[in-house]
Amino acid sequence: MIAFSSEGLKDTPRNARDMGEFVFNLATESSAEQMNRSSERLPEGHDEFVHAQTPAGPSQVVRPPRVLGSPASLECIVTDVVQLRANSGRELDTYLVIGEVVGVHINEAFVTEGRFDTAKAQVLARCGYHDYTVVREIFQMLRPE
Numbered sequence: 001m002i003a004f005s006s007e008g009l010k011d012t013p014r015n016a017r018d019m020g021e022f023v024f025n026l027a028t029e030s031s032a033e034q035m036n037r038s039s040e041r042l043p044e045g046h047d048e049f050v051h052a053q054t055p056a057g058p059s060q061v062v063r064p065p066r067v068l069g070s071p072a073s074l075e076c077i078v079t080d081v082v083q084l085r086a087n088s089g090r091e092l093d094t095y096l097v098i099g100e101v102v103g104v105h106i107n108e109a110f111v112t113e114g115r116f117d118t119a120k121a122q123v124l125a126r127c128g129y130h131d132y133t134v135v136r137e138i139f140q141m142l143r144p145e
């Protein structure tokens with residue numbers, strides 16, 4: 001399952017709700033500028049793929065396209081769109097969209113010994129504010145027995 005939240009019923013949660021489908025695409029260091037451009041405030045109906053100069057590719061199970069250059073894309077079918085509440089019970093203008101992954105695209109170049117290689121893909125992570133980092137190093141820890 002994949003979930004994302006939206007402050008306000010923006011195009012993304014509305015499209016997901018109305019279509020019942022969405023695609024998650026992993027952003028990387030090399031696609032950081034395009035990822036950021038796709039967040040620009042644009043009029044409804046404006047194609048963000050064109051605006052961000054990011055080629056789109058067909059999905060296999062769902063109708064929305066995927067980001068062709070992404071090392072991993074997950075096609076999802078919406079299971080719930082939840083309007084969140086404050087602890088007082090007051091409804092907030094914030095929405096949680098939850099989807100089940102029904103299709104997986106992984107670029108083989110980023111598979112090492114049968115597993116997705118997050119460091120090789122140089123995956124982008126947001127650190128709050130306008131700060132980002134790139135995953136370049138991975139370490140493992142096993143939970144104590």
Ligand SMILES: Cc1cc2nc3c(=O)[nH]c(=O)nc-3n(C[C@H](O)[C@H](O)[C@H](O)COP(=O)(O)O)c2cc1C
Nearest residue numbers: 005006007010011012013035036038039040041126
């Ligand atoms: C890295 C990143 C993360 C973001 N995360 C969120 C988020 O969790 N919730 C949200 O409402 N907006 C988030 N935004 C802002 C949206 O991308 C932005 O409002 C965008 O215009 C929404 O597009 P839409 O109107 O096509 O749905 C994020 C932007 C960036 C660059």
